[in-house]
Structure formats: structure tokens, C-alpha cells
Amino acid sequence: MSDSIEVILASASPRRRQLLAAAGIAFEAIESRVPEQHQAGEPPRDYALRMARDKARAVSSRFPDAIVVGADTIVVCDAQILEKPADATDARRMLAMLSARTHTVVTAFALARSAHILESSPVESQVTFRKLTDAEIDAYIATDEPFDKAGAYGIQGVGGGFISHVEGSRDNVMGLPTERVVAALARYGVKRG
Secondary structure (H helix, E strand, C coil): CCCCCCEEECCCCHHHHHHHHHCCCCCEECCCCCCCCCCCCCCHHHHHHHHHHHHHHHHHCCCCCCEEEEEEEEEEECCEEECCCCCHHHHHHHHHHHCCCEEEEEEEEEEEECCEEEEEEEEEEEEEECCCCHHHHHHHHHCCHHHHCHHHCCCCCHHHHHEEEEECCHHHHHCCCHHHHHHHHHHCCCCCC
């Protein structure tokens, strides 16, 4: 039997799986199935943190010996939370709002074991979009890339061409502040493979 600690990523996100694997962490991915629902009046950082904790706890309750990583990413512009777009009209609205502006991407992460939170933290990055034309927005929506991403764009895909500047972690914008997560896992004995 190995003395390594089992790590589970409580996420269906291919981007989070890619980031954690690239960091050299051996893990299994199990979707939390926790519904993402903002509560009225809940500040964006608190919302992302609550979701990350809920996801980590939900999977950890089923796998008590593992360290479970939960995460949630939201985009905030003009104090509005921009989650995954409901449809093309919603994606168009979000992208037009982000055009030629700076917005905040909050990714919160949480580590849990035996359904108890070991630690959690929200991480913020500032992202500035260049001015987008209506034709660019329509062409991007036609790629279907916006529909499973907070704020209706992905920094790692075609949407990355809209970005003129990122202040903070690029990985955080993709959905996992890798450096912070790996450091937190190390504090609980998880080593890079």
C-alpha cells in the first residue's frame, strides 16, 4: 500500500483537471453535483467561497480519507456576478458589458477531509478586455466556447484574444489558482508526483 494521500478534485471542469495535472498532482476528478445558486445580497467573494466549500464538503463526505479540492469561479463587473450564460443572448450581454473594461475574476478554493473544511481562500485576478465589435462577439458565440464559462469567455481559448491585460494569476482566470492550491495541499502532506 502506498503512503501517498489520495486527492480528489470535486469538479467536472476540464480546465481545472488540466491545471492540477500540469502542477504534478495525482488526483481523481469527481463532480460534486452541488447546485450553484447565488443568495440575494451575498457578496461575490463570499458566494465563490461558499460554493467551493460546499463542493469540497459534498464529495469529502463520500470519500472521508481523501483530501478533496473544491473550487468555484465567478466574474464580477459593475458589482454584477456574471456566471455561465443561459443562452446566446445572455452571452452577448456579458461580452458587451466586458468590452473595453476591467473586471474581476474570483476563484475560491477549499480543501476538505471527512466533510470538514481544512482551509479555503478566494483569489482575485483583474482582467482587461480590449474593445470588441458586435461581429467579433457574434463570431465568438458561434464557436459555443462561451456557454460553460463564467463571464461567457475562456482565457485559454479563442476568448483569450479579447484580453489586453491580466493582473494576477492567469490560472486563476482559467478556474484554479494552481500555485495557491498546490501550496495548500503541501501543508497537508500532498506531494507533487
